[in-house]
Amino acid sequence: MIKQRIKEAVEKAVKTVFGEIPLPQFEIETPRKGSFGDYATNIAFVLKKSLDLPPLEIAEKLVQELYKERNLFEKVEVAKPGFINFWVSTRYYLENLLKVIEEKDNYGRINLGKGKKVLIEFVSANPTGPLHIGHGRGAAYGDSLARVLEFTGYSVIREYYINDKGTQMDILGESVYLRAKELKGEKINFPEDFYKGAYIYDIAKKVLADYPNLLELEKKEAIAICREIAIKTILEDIKSDLERFRVVYDSWYSEKSLYEKGKVDALINLLKQKGLVYEKEGALWFRSSDFGDEKDRVLIRSNGEYTYFAGDIAYHHEKFVDRGFDLAINLWGADHHGYVKRLKGALKALGLNPENLEVILIQMVNLIEGGELKSMSTRQGEFVELKELLDEVGVDATRFIFLSRSSDSPLDFDIDLAKKQSxxxxxxxxxxxxxxxxxxxxxxxxxxxxxxxxxxxxxxxxxxxxxxxxxxxxxxxxxxxxxxxxxxxxxxxxxxxxxxxxxxxxxxxxxxxxxxxxxxxxxxxxxxxxxxxxxxxxxxxxxxxxxxxx
RNA sequence: GCGCCCGUAGCUCAAUCGGAUAGAGCAUUGGACUACGAAUCCAAAGGUUGCAGGUUCGAGUCCUGCCGGGCGCGCCA
CATH class of the missing domain: 1.10.730.10 (Isoleucyl-tRNA Synthetase; Domain 1)
Known part of the structure; x- marks a missing residue:
């Protein structure tokens, strides 16, 4: 790469002119204006302190040396405060064309990652309903990031963490059960915080087709059946949406399986041994405040149920310790930002380096339709599904729009504009x-x-x-x-x-x-x-x- | 109240871990198709980077304090 070659030329020039002196970090950058050349360096500013010379003078001395690199540079100049500007020989750019043509699909490939094993976990939406527009952003970002990292020399695994356990799953099962009752003509009272989307009816129909005698079963058993079928159905739907969106995972990781393998209990025992947990008011607490979190957090609730956090610590412990990843990248919705400190704290407590966990927070997607902002909520069933977006806008335009913003920036998705083929x-x-x-x-x-x-x-x-x-x-x-x-x-x-x-x-x-x-x-x-x-x-x-x- | 993110042209956003005269697209105005695709191109206009200080050769970027917006702050996930 040309940048690297310029850097080496500068280093060599410094050595020739000033002898063996400590060389601090300096940059080769591309100036914003073409009149400042193709590349520029701030080396003169960086050397100002150790040489005790004005930057302009340092730059001038270096340029005399750099000017000898005739085959690389067309022109090298000193500019105002002390920048050195380089005009690269056009021959370099033209000869590069042949390289592009010969390398084809591999042109641009670099080895930044040096084969590091990285796990990218993204979307990981709860299987409680279809993917919506917000998930789409995470899907596009995560998949594209995975492609980029593969291209830059990482060994990448794409993973979807399935939250197939816990309170929300129970509510999902009960929601389906109630709808099944309703379909059978029973009068029901549908709680406010249950899942209200139309797809719950579809699942209920499916359950009734598979289990015509569902309502005669014991309630607990019936709900369990509803829950399992609901999770499976919704997950299949999620998977097919993602595939259509050209997002293919290497691994679907079940939260429940962590428990079945005993990973969570093993982890809690480990924390106990290290003296990092204590009991209070019938619950088991983790001393996360010792590791940068604002307060301690519950791992096992007083009713005996594990919190999501407990499973998540085990999950991440396994990523690094058992599965041997060098780097774990998690893409989360920005509404989960409060969770970052907690999880990193847990890694620290386990003696793992929190810097090996990179959490990318993705800001919200606002849907604009007819110039109007539409709000979204899964529970209420008010959301634009990813499916719908793909039908109306198409995969290419949808992905491109999602990938046209920094993750820090909220994204206004103007569906009318996206549909325009203009x-x-x-x-x-x-x-x-x-x-x-x-x-x-x-x-x-x-x-x-x-x-x-x-x-x-x-x-x-x-x-x-x-x-x-x-x-x-x-x-x-x-x-x-x-x-x-x-x-x-x-x-x-x-x-x-x-x-x-x-x-x-x-x-x-x-x-x-x-x-x-x-x-x-x-x-x-x-x-x-x-x-x-x-x-x-x-x-x-x-x-x-x-x-x-x- | 505390924490995280954001505030840049009329609108939507860039600006290479502190670099030079802050850039694009859209919208607006005016121009360009008898040759490879006009889903294109050219030109004009558009700014006190929310406000006030500080750090230094140099600040949209870093620090402090305000103002405004979003999101969190559970024995939910």
């Missing part, structure tokens, strides 16, 4: 660039340019502003990948792709690819092919298709 919808802007390039190649093939030996193409014929800018943008892909991987931020790719597409459209409008001049035609086709490859690789990391025709 310029207002940015996903098509990127896809259109890809389709346009495919169309050029189709034409090229018709004209007998089917097989091209790219090694013989003279890329130095590309000399216009738009051509160079596009080649540079293509080269930048590697940096974007690095940044997306480093910050767990797939949305950075979305912005990049819009930028790349823009650069392509500009080039396309100004220059004709297929012309009488065969050498130039081939060079421009190479530029287009490089762009196409990067568009496709990028879209692929977002889980969005790259259509050849639209």
């Amino acid at each position: 310029q207002e919808n940015p996903v098509y802007y990127v896809q259109y660039a890809h389709a346009r390039i495919c169309s050029i190649f189709e034409k090229a093939t018709e004209q007998g340019l089917g097989e091209i030996n790219w090694r013989e193409v003279d890329f130095s014929l590309l000399s216009s502003e738009e051509e160079i800018a596009l080649a540079k943008k293509i080269e930048e892909f590697k940096e974007v990948i690095e940044s997306a991987g480093k910050f767990y931020a797939p949305y950075k790719l979305t912005y990049y792709l819009l930028d790349l597409a823009k650069q392509f459209h500009e080039f396309y409008t100004k220059h004709r690819v297929l012309s009488e001049d065969i050498s130039l035609t081939l060079a421009r086709l190479g530029l287009c092919l490089g762009c196409k490859i990067v568009l496709k690789n990028g879209l692929n990391l977002l889980g969005v298709n790259s259509p050849e025709k639209m």
Whole structure:
């Protein structure tokens, strides 16, 4: 990567000019303005203290040395307060095109993770109802992040943690049971905090079909049947929605199985041995306040039931200790932020490094329809299902929109805008660039340019502003990948792709690819092919298709 | 009351773990199709980065205090 090469050149120059001095952290960055070159470094500011010289003077001395790197730089300059600006030889960007063409799908792949084993747990919605729009954001983000991490050298497992145990499941079972009674003509009193969605009726019908004598069974047994069938049915529905959304998990992990394997009891015993729990008012408490939490938390309630927290500690303990993951990434809705300290505290208490758990909090999704904000609640059955979104908007546009914001930023999902297959919808802007390039190649093939030996193409014929800018943008892909991987931020790719597409459209409008001049035609086709490859690789990391025709 | 996140152009958002003159898209206004796809391009206009201090070569970014919004604060998950 060019950045790395510049960094090495700077380090070498420092050594030559100032001898062996301690070298603090410094940056090679891309300036916002083109007039400051392709890259810049703050090395002079960083060395100011130890050398006790004005930054400008340090920079000037270094530039004299750096200027010798003629093959790499076209120009090296000192700017105002003490920046050093680099203009990279355009030859570098043009030669890179051949690399892109040869590496194809693998162009941009880097080894940031060095094979580290990472578990990404996301969505993990309770199986108490269908996925809605908010889950969709987590699904898109988690899956895309997984793709990015795979691309940056991690060994990734995608996992869905199934909360198939506890109070909510009981309520779910009872909700179905009551609806079954109602369907059989009994008058029922449906409690306020039960699940009210229409899908509960569907499940009740299904239960009655499988167990016609359900209501004659003992109530406890009947509810248990309702609960099991409900969980299974809902989970299947969730799974099929996710698959349709191009989200495929490696592992579906049952909370209940943790108990059946005795993991939770083993963990509680471990905490007891370490003296980290105590009994109070009939409940078992964990001393989480000793580990950064605001207060102590209950593990076993006074009625003997385990809390969700107890299972979750065991779950995470197992992730690191038994399953050997180096890194666990959890994607949670931002409404769970209060839970982070608690869980990290538990890891600390167990002697595990809390930094190996990365919790990404994803802000809420606001649904806008007809310019109006719609509120959502699973219990009330008032929500837009992911299914509905996929029917109306489509997978590509939905994913692209979900991936167009930082996780810190709440997302307004304007369903009317998302449905529009027009310029207002940015996903098509990127896809259109890809389709346009495919169309050029189709034409090229018709004209007998089917097989091209790219090694013989003279890329130095590309000399216009738009051509160079596009080649540079293509080269930048590697940096974007690095940044997306480093910050767990797939949305950075979305912005990049819009930028790349823009650069392509500009080039396309100004220059004709297929012309009488065969050498130039081939060079421009190479530029287009490089762009196409990067568009496709990028879209692929977002889980969005790259259509050849639209 | 306490904690977390956010506040940037009319709207929706960027800004590379502190970098230079804060950028895009949409909307608005004006322009560009007899050649590879106009789902495109070009141009104009749009800002005291919520407010007030502080830290330093340098602050949208870090610290403190306010103001405004969202979300949490259970022996729920």
